[in-house]
Amino acid sequence: MKNVTLVLGASLNPNRYSNIAIKRLLDKKYSVVALGQKKGTVLGVTIDDEKKDYQDIDTVTLYLNPERQKDFYEYVISLKPRRVIFNPGAENDEFARLLESNNIKAEVACTLVLISIDEY
Numbered sequence: 001m002k003n004v005t006l007v008l009g010a011s012l013n014p015n016r017y018s019n020i021a022i023k024r025l026l027d028k029k030y031s032v033v034a035l036g037q038k039k040g041t042v043l044g045v046t047i048d049d050e051k052k053d054y055q056d057i058d059t060v061t062l063y064l065n066p067e068r069q070k071d072f073y074e075y076v077i078s079l080k081p082r083r084v085i086f087n088p089g090a091e092n093d094e095f096a097r098l099l100e101s102n103n104i105k106a107e108v109a110c111t112l113v114l115i116s117i118d119e120y
Contacts, residue, residue: 009063010034018063
């Protein structure tokens with residue numbers, strides 16, 4: 001798989017935006033991996049509950065509040081994604097600066113909107 005999106009903060013709850021994002025990414029034929037608090041599957045995508053050494057991550061889309069993100073700073077940087085999308089409620093200047101200093105684009109946006117306007 002190339003150009004994979006990691007949905008970080010993935011939920012099994014179909015009403016959560018992270019869950020909807022997985023479905024919309026799949027609808028648009030993107031490769032998706034997911035990490036959340038509870039293990040499970042969404043349309044065949046396994047939500048892992050432990051950090052894994054995913055390969056070929058292009059985009060990390062964040063669905064974690066800034067406080068919860070702190071446990072993932074080093075992990076996300078180690079994946080060497082091209083960009084990290086801070087969805088509404090996930091905005092975090094500290095993490096964004098850290099990403100930029102590691103040559104990773106920090107983008108404040110809504111994954112669902114980007115997909116809907118074909119700007120993902």
